[in-house]
Amino acid sequence: MSTNTVVVPNQGATDADLADPALLKLRDLIYSISGIFHAENKFYLLALRSRRRMKELGSNTFADYFERLTARANRDVEMRNLLNEITIGETYFFRGQPTIDAVSKIIFPKIVALPGKQAVKRVRVWSAGCSTGEESYTLSILFLEQIAPKFKDWKLEIVATDLNDDSLVKCREGLYAEYSVRNLSPQMRDKYFTQEGKSYRIKDVVRAPIKFDRLNLQDQTKMLFMKGFDLVFCANVLIYFDSAAKKRTVEHFYNGLVPGGHFFLGECETLFGIYDQFRLVHFPGSTGYYKPLPGEDAGGKK
């Protein structure tokens, strides 16, 4: 929930669109398939994005589009197209401020305080489905800004994986358009990027803790080797898997985390009905999942 006072306009979605009962059905269908939930204040986004797909298909009503997504032969293909539309182009530096705040103000300090951590002094993060790298670099900058000055000798290690080779090339290149870095103050931009024409290239100090790798989350053997993480991020990836694959993948994340570790999905995704070993935890403005320490399982975690 945003605390700003500006009421978001409908941005092109009509009142009739927002009141259409078929849109509700569409919302629930997307939720049951992908775990992405649109609250009423996000309906205009859902309407706009569905409309974009509907235009492509020549479908005029949400009811008709709903039918195409449920009853037609190529419904799976269309659902994938819609999910792409819903999650597309949304990645930039310091996206999802509440989660970033939770990591820097609550989780990093908590990891640093874990008794078993004092000997190794290392925080390990896995960005699963790292796309073009903004999330990983953001975390690296966050660590340099917030943790490194306060906790000397602590190291960060990020394993960033994706299935898509083109994305990984972009990750390694580390060159971003103005749009991607718009959330950064000019000072932060100068500190961590070198300007090249109209683009910004990430500096080596931000790059150093990150290892980019190709990984298919469905590769059961390779997934077994992903171990010892304090934090796992996997935003808008599970939505493309069927429920058995979702459960299997999340189980790997669970096993890959150390006890006391945290797992984050995309902003509007949930694990309800998919996997129940994690504990849902609330942070200001965001939710995450927690793998309990031994002894915390039965009692209350404080």
Next chain:
Amino acid sequence: MNPETSKMLQRRVSELGSLPVMPSILQSLGTCLSASPGDMNIDRIVELISYDKSLAAQCLRVANSAMFTRRTEVESIRQAVLALGIQRVRDIVYSCSLPKLFSGAQNGMAHATFWRHALGTALVSQNLAQRLKVADIEKLYLAGLLCDIGILVNSLLYPEEFKRVLAQAEASETPLCEVEQEILGFTHCESGRVLADIWKLPPDISEAIEFHHHPIGHQEGLEMTCVVYLADLLCRLRGLGYGYYEAREFDLAAEAPWEVLKKKHPDTAAGLDMARFTIELDQYGVEVQKMVDSIFSNGSGPH
């Protein structure tokens, strides 16, 4: 409550004269609006609202606002009540009258922040109770709305000290209660209870006010108190809080109040998708914001 704290607060109240008095119109309207649908007396509600000019104006203004798209302008109170629906009329009645009572409380929490949190907690309490099938949903709205009323009492009784409480809570990103206990020696739960007794609120609502930050160990309105506890927490976690960042991680399922509710309502509790419920809360943010904006805008608000 510790008898010493109670004595001290009462002494302070009598030293300062008195605390705000619950307006009688609010009591009569409250009774009317909480009646079951079959016993609802619309004429009486319209009559009571018409007595209070600013309340009547507020109802008309909201009924004609962009929140409701309609073709013709609403001109009478009756039309407004019918257009708004009883629930929203109730929201307007409370949110228009209560802030006025406390407009003298300066240097405390910003009034808009306070009432955003109060209205949010009221709506979320009611919604959570609905999902869990807890009885007495109407009462829960009031319990949620008033649970933090002690915050305003504190800024009336101890303006300087409470200002320090807020500053320290904000700087240390700590829950208000902890800092109140440290600086004042009591919390808004206790001072809220003192006001609840002066106002002669129903016992279960008074208990919810006193115990909404530590609901275990008393019985009468335990369920109500637990719902309010969770709603208050959820609001603070989703941008309808006290206006500052609380650096805390919560596992609601591990909170004792959730255990209480789960035991009493095992089926509905098991079926509640808490992650989805949390995301859904964001729509209250928009609604509450509109309501509070309309109360505090263009001079017709409580100041």
